[in-house]
Amino acid sequence: MQSTQRFYILTGASRGLGRSLARALLKPGIELLCLSRGRDEGLEDAAAAAGGVATQWQVDLAQPAAVAGRLQAWLTERGPDGLELVALVNNAALLEQPGPIESQSPQAIEAGLAVGLLAPMLLSRALLLGSAGWELDRRLLNISSGLGRRPLAGVATYCAVKAGLDHFTRTLAEEQQGQAWPLKAVSLAPGIIDTGMQVQLRGSDARHFAAQPVFENLHHSGVLDSPEAAAAKLVAWLHLPDFGHEAVADIRD
Numbered sequence: 067m068q069s070t071q072r073f074y075i076l077t078g079a080s081r082g083l084g085r086s087l088a089r090a091l092l093k094p095g096i097e098l099l100c101l102s103r104g105r106d107e108g109l110e111d112a113a114a115a116a117g118g119v120a121t122q123w124q125v126d127l128a129q130p131a132a133v134a135g136r137l138q139a140w141l142t143e144r145g146p147d148g149l150e151l152v153a154l155v156n157n158a159a160l161l162e163q164p165g166p167i168e169s170q171s172p173q174a175i176e177a178g179l180a181v182g183l184l185a186p187m188l189l190s191r192a193l194l195l196g197s198a199g200w201e202l203d204r205r206l207l208n209i210s211s212g213l214g215r216r217p218l219a220g221v222a223t224y225c226a227v228k229a230g231l232d233h234f235t236r237t238l239a240e241e242q243q244g245q246a247w248p249l250k251a252v253s254l255a256p257g258i259i260d261t262g263m264q265v266q267l268r269g270s271d272a273r274h275f276a277a278q279p280v281f282e283n284l285h286h287s288g289v290l291d292s293p294e295a296a297a298a299k300l301v302a303w304l305h306l307p308d309f310g311h312e313a314v315a316d317i318r319d
């Protein structure tokens with residue numbers, strides 16, 4: 067019997083909210099697998115100091131099929147030994163340079179869809195297949211956005227990605243109903259967080275993005291959550307006893 071009790075797979079852990087999520091998950095007996103193009107230097111040492119193990123795969127989720135195949139094989143090889151929980155947190159996303167849809171390149175639209183929606187779908191499938199038959203708590207947390215639930219002119223790809231993520235999660239939750247060991251799924255809007263994504267929104271050109279002053283005001287008025295505060299709330303949500311009770315939720319409700 068290995069000492070690990072909880073195994074987390076986290077995308078977009080190199081910076082922003084994901085970096086804080088990774089750090090907040092570090093507890094004795096955890097195993098953490100992070101998937102991003104970049105790295106969080108020092109994460110492995112921090113995990114070891116906390117009594118856990120962290121591994122980082124430097125992968126491009128704009129090409130998610132190969133990554134998902136690698137994850138499925140890795141899960142199958144690892145098996146469920148010593149685990150009471152396995153959780154996938156789809157956090158990585160890509161925000162286009164704000165502007166109307168016709169100003170976006172086909173490549174930018176494709177990349178936004180691939181990182182924000184296709185990758186979560188393929189990684190969820192990989193988790194289902196790679197952990198098939200595991201008799202333990204299995205959880206999927208998709209990091210959504212209020213922009214999946216209301217439109218914002220200038221970021222149509224991002225809005226479509228998050229709306230798709232919400233409905234994918236609802237549908238997956240339906241499919242899992244009645245399973246002995248279901249994958250419990252939640253698509254959760256995390257609030258407004260002071261990360262590079264907010265810098266991108268408030269730093270954009272107001273001539274192409276009418277909402278730019280709104281994001282500037284959000285920053286100046288000090289209402290943004292720190293990544294650490296947001297991560298603490300999300301980690302608490304991920305471990306709720308009734309996780310999955312609502313497939314689509316907002317941390318602010």
Ligand SMILES: NC(=O)c1ccc[n+]([C@@H]2O[C@H](COP(=O)([O-])OP(=O)(O)OC[C@H]3O[C@@H](n4cnc5c(N)ncnc54)[C@H](OP(=O)(O)O)[C@@H]3O)[C@@H](O)[C@H]2O)c1
Pocket residue numbers: 077078079080081082083084085101102103104105125126127128156157158159160181209210211212255256257258259260261262263264
């Ligand atoms: N910030 C907010 O106010 C806010 C509000 C609502 C929802 N959210 C959601 O919260 C999540 C985290 O956002 P954030 O604000 O932390 O954004 P961020 O600072 O821009 O970080 C994005 C993360 O996604 C990863 N990523 C981007 N492209 C990738 C690719 N091709 N392959 C692998 N990883 C990739 C990045 O890692 P690499 O660049 O190293 O690959 C980075 O770790 C996102 O799902 C976002 O939509 C944020």
